[in-house]
Amino acid sequence: xxxxxxxxxxxxxxxxxxxxxxxxxxxxxxxxxxxxxxxxxxxxxxxxxxxxxxxxxxxxxxxxxxxxxxxxxxxxxxxxxxxxxxxxxxxxxxxxxxxxxxxxxxxxxxxxxxxxxxxxxxxxxxxxx
Numbered sequence: 001x002x003x004x005x006x007x008x009x010x011x012x013x014x015x016x017x018x019x020x021x022x023x024x025x026x027x028x029x030x031x032x033x034x035x036x037x038x039x040x041x042x043x044x045x046x047x048x049x050x051x052x053x054x055x056x057x058x059x060x061x062x063x064x065x066x067x068x069x070x071x072x073x074x075x076x077x078x079x080x081x082x083x084x085x086x087x088x089x090x091x092x093x094x095x096x097x098x099x100x101x102x103x104x105x106x107x108x109x110x111x112x113x114x115x116x117x118x119x120x121x122x123x124x125x126x127x128x129x
Contacts, residue, residue, distance in 0.1 A: 025052065026052070027050075031051060031127070032127060032129040033127045034046075035100055035124060035125025035126075036124065037102060037104070037124060038121055039104065041072065042072025042073070043071040044087070044104065044106075045069045046067060046068035046089065046104065046123070051065065051093075058097060059094070059095070060127075062093040063091075064091075064093075065089070065090055066090060067086075068088065068106070069084055069086060069087070070084070070086075070087045071083060089104040089106040091103050098127045099124070101122075102124070103120065103122060103123075104120075104121050105119065106118070106119050106121065107119075
């Protein structure tokens with residue numbers, strides 16, 4: 001997982017430093033992208049939050065926070081968690097024209113039976129802008 005994050009950082013920084021005319025790097029609080037997808041045996045609905053984006057010739061790469069609603073049924077015996085919970089993820093989003101492909105990561109906290117872990121998901125969305 002660490003190697004994957006390092007590779008993504010190198011790729012993004014390489015794109016930022018090898019810009020041609022018409023390319024631009026921008027910091028934003030909201031990009032108008034709504035996405036839905038799958039992670040850790042459940043679903044998510046999210047919006048792009050604070051981020052850094054790189055745009056070149058109709059292709060937009062975004063790295064940032066993803067305020068989300070996670071939808072997952074609790075199968076544990078006894079007391080149960082709510083099936084819909086607010087969550088904050090982080091991840092990469094690629095937008096081509098109005099279609100967005102998203103690779104979010106979410107942290108599942110430690111419980112009495114499991115260690116805390118990061119879970120990677122995949123989602124598809126739409127850019128409102």
